[in-house]
Amino acid sequence: xxxxxxxxxxxxxxxxxxxAGTWMPLGMVYVAGSLQNAGYEVRIYDVMSxxxxxxxxxxxxxDYCPDAVGTAAYTSSLSEAVNVLKVAKEVNPGxxxxxxxxxxxxxxxxxxxxxxxxxxxxxxxxxxxTNTELLNHIFEGKDLDVLGIAYVKxxxxxxxxxxPLVSDLDILPAAWNLVKWKDYSFKTKKNSTLAVVSSSRGCxxxxxxxxxxxxxxEKWRARSPENFVSxxxxxxxxYGVDVAMIADETPTFDRERWEKILDLLISKKLDLEILxxxxxxxxxxxxxxxxxxxxxxxLHIYVGAESASQDMLDRYNKNLKIEQSKExxxxxxxxxxxxxxxxxxxxxxxxxxxxxxxxxxxQYYNPDLAFFLAIAPWPYSDIxxxxxxxxxxxxxxxxxxxxxxxKPNNMTRxxxxxxxxKAFREFYMDKLTKIEELSEFKKNYxxxxxxxxxxDSYLSNQMKGEMPPKVRQFIExxxxxxxxx
Numbered sequence: 001x002x003x004x005x006x007x008x009x010x011x012x013x014x015x016x017x018x019x020a021g022t023w024m025p026l027g028m029v030y031v032a033g034s035l036q037n038a039g040y041e042v043r044i045y046d047v048m049s050x051x052x053x054x055x056x057x058x059x060x061x062x063d064y065c066p067d068a069v070g071t072a073a074y075t076s077s078l079s080e081a082v083n084v085l086k087v088a089k090e091v092n093p094g095x096x097x098x099x100x101x102x103x104x105x106x107x108x109x110x111x112x113x114x115x116x117x118x119x120x121x122x123x124x125x126x127x128x129x130t131n132t133e134l135l136n137h138i139f140e141g142k143d144l145d146v147l148g149i150a151y152v153k154x155x156x157x158x159x160x161x162x163x164p165l166v167s168d169l170d171i172l173p174a175a176w177n178l179v180k181w182k183d184y185s186f187k188t189k190k191n192s193t194l195a196v197v198s199s200s201r202g203c204x205x206x207x208x209x210x211x212x213x214x215x216x217x218e219k220w221r222a223r224s225p226e227n228f229v230s231x232x233x234x235x236x237x238x239y240g241v242d243v244a245m246i247a248d249e250t251p252t253f254d255r256e257r258w259e260k261i262l263d264l265l266i267s268k269k270l271d272l273e274i275l276x277x278x279x280x281x282x283x284x285x286x287x288x289x290x291x292x293x294x295x296x297x298x299l300h301i302y303v304g305a306e307s308a309s310q311d312m313l314d315r316y317n318k319n320l321k322i323e324q325s326k327e328x329x330x331x332x333x334x335x336x337x338x339x340x341x342x343x344x345x346x347x348x349x350x351x352x353x354x355x356x357x358x359x360x361x362x363q364y365y366n367p368d369l370a371f372f373l374a375i376a377p378w379p380y381s382d383i384x385x386x387x388x389x390x391x392x393x394x395x396x397x398x399x400x401x402x403x404x405x406x407k408p409n410n411m412t413r414x415x416x417x418x419x420x421x422k423a424f425r426e427f428y429m430d431k432l433t434k435i436e437e438l439s440e441f442k443k444n445y446x447x448x449x450x451x452x453x454x455x456d457s458y459l460s461n462q463m464k465g466e467m468p469p470k471v472r473q474f475i476e477x478x479x480x481x482x483x484x485x
Contacts, residue, residue, distance in 0.1 A: 002260040003139055006066035007032055008057060008116045010073060010080035014400040020452065021186040022049045024179055026196040026247055027072055027100070027127065032172035038136065039104035044178045047084075052072045054087055061091045072101035072127075075378055076400040082111070096120050096138060100127045102215050103396075106380035108150040109157055122149045125163055125215070126201075128172055142369040165219060169201065170227040176235065186243040188448040189273070195241040199228040203249040220253050225260040229268065236270050243299075245275040245309060252282040265296035266460040277302035283328040290335040300338040303328055305365060321482060322361070328443070329365045338445055344401075345420060347375060348390045350408040351420050359423035363430055368442060369449065371425040373401040373414065432474050447478045476477065 007028045025046060032042045045060055046055075061069065069088040073081035085097040100123035104111055123130050128146040137146055144151070148163030166172060184194045199221035204400040235241040252258045265272075274296070280303050286293070293301075306324040325341065332339040343358045355372070362370040376399040379388040380458070392413060393405045404413040411419070432450065435443055454475075 002039055003067040004041045004043075004137070005032075005035050005060065005065065005068045005070065005135065006043050006045060006064055007070045008045045008060075008084050010077045010084050011047045011051075011053060011057070012070055012077035012080040012397070013048070013051070014076065014402055020188070021194055021243075021245075021313060022184045023194070023245065024049070024184050025072070025197050026198060028070075029174050029176065029179065030172055030198075031070070031100075031127045031131050032175035032178050034132045035135070036175050036178075037173050038132045040132075040135070042175065042178060044175070044180075046180065046183060048215075049183050054083055057084060058087050058091060061088055061095075065092070067139070068096040068098060070098035070100065070131065071105050072121075073099065074101055075103045075396050076398065077101075077374065078103050078117045080397070082118055083117050086115075089118055095332050096135070098123055098131060098134075100124075103378075103380075105215060105216075108159065112150060112152050112157050116157070116254055118464070120151060122150040124150060124159070126166055128166065130163055149345065165201075165217060165221065167221070169223045170220055171177050171200075173230070176239065179239070181241075182240050186245075186275070187452055189243055192243045193240045194243045194245065195235050195239075196245050196247050197228075197231065197235070197253045198247050199223050200248045200253065204229055204253070214409055220250065222254060222257055225264055229261060229264040232265070232272060233268055233270060236272050242271055243275065246277075249275055249277065250279055250282065252278045254288065255285060256281075258282075258286075259292065262289070262292040262296040266292065270297065273297050273299040275300040277304075279303065280305075280324050280328040282326060282330055287331055290331055292337050292338060300340065301332050301343075302340040303332070305341040305343060305362075326365050328333070330365050333366065333368070336439060337443065338369070338442065339367040340371075341365060342371040342373055343423075344373050344375050345423075346373075346404050346406050346408065346416055348387070348406065348409055351418050353408050355416075355419045355423050359426050362423075362427050366444065368431075370427050372420045372422075372427075374404040374420060375406060376401050377405055450475070450478075 007025075009025050009028070019442060025044065025048070028044050032044055035042045043064065043066075045057070047057060069085060070085045071081045081099060081101070083098060088095045088097055097118065097120045099111070099119045099121070104122045105124045108124060111119060111122060123134070125148050129349060130146065134144070134146045134149055136142070137144055145160070147161055150157065150159040152158070181193055185439060186192045186194045198218060202218070202220040204218055204220050232241075232244060235244070251261075265274075276298065278301065283301070303325065329339050329341065341362070343362065345355055345358060358372065362372075375387070377384050377391055378399070387406050390406045390408070393403070393408045407413050408416055422428045428450075431446070436447060437444065
């Protein structure tokens, strides 16, 4: 009988990503693929997407009787991830518990000091090879000389050497057969089937607030264009995937490779729309091929503007000029693609005036969507020492870019939150007064987005109450009416 491994997402929610769609745990799909290839029986239980509870998890574990339970955490989901493993130990103390993800990769010592009786092993860095190799060693009774793990033995915390990054991403198997496809959709597209995919890993930039570049060791690796597009074609034809979100930080990093991906997508003529993020400078570089973006099915592009202050951009190490963001967003808009950006606010020297400046700059940039986020001082980020004296909130579950953690010199955190929400409201009230000026495609998209923001997001209260007459008319005409179909 093969050993059974159950991978569970933590039941964490903050009302951001889930308002736009349900997103599969791609990291677990890859880990499960490697485990399957090694002969394990694997299940993925996506508690987060199903909005299930710890009691649901308890029943599932009791029914399935896994030999090992694994979960993953970013900073804000850490507590719920540990709770998942705690439930596993309560059901059966003999279950091997595994914890991976960005936060545990860097804060393994803190976690094991506090919860070493719950977390048997922390997986540091990429998990595909490490999880499989570790479980092989455990179940075969071998020594734990496995790279990239941390654990407690005889009251002492042990951390092995880091595992090198996977050199060839094309060889990593993905367990698409384990995905419950009916659970995943993009809410602005009726009856859609949504996949999260990866064409590359890593980022070479040095943004001081970012966690991703540290996790990937400031290196960038990529799948071949043929391998990646072949996967998209397979997902489209086999599982009916018609929306794919590219999870990469910079899928466009290598112009030659990226253009080959676009060309392959155009030639395949897939019934597939693509959501992605990239850097402003890559969009500027690609101004001569933006038509290929459109023909390839690129539906939505996020680029990070981050600040209204050039000084702040320099402190963030964004390697970006303010006017470049405007030019990039114009290029995206002119290509007929949905544009999105965000501003990371709430630094110690933030003021109501500087937040209003960011909101006005957002209106000048004119993206279709803009978000005003509270900086989260990840405890392993480069900017953490600068922010540490100003941190008032130490509950990691609130480190979600929504709830202010840092207290500015001239505002309380409550005042900061009020001004961030006001910036969001002012931006969208202005945007919606101009809704009739948009193309039919963008107009319909914004109608759907507005409906989601009003009914199904942490920002819903900001989309209600007093509003300009044009916006009220728009809401009554398009949003409050029953959606056809």
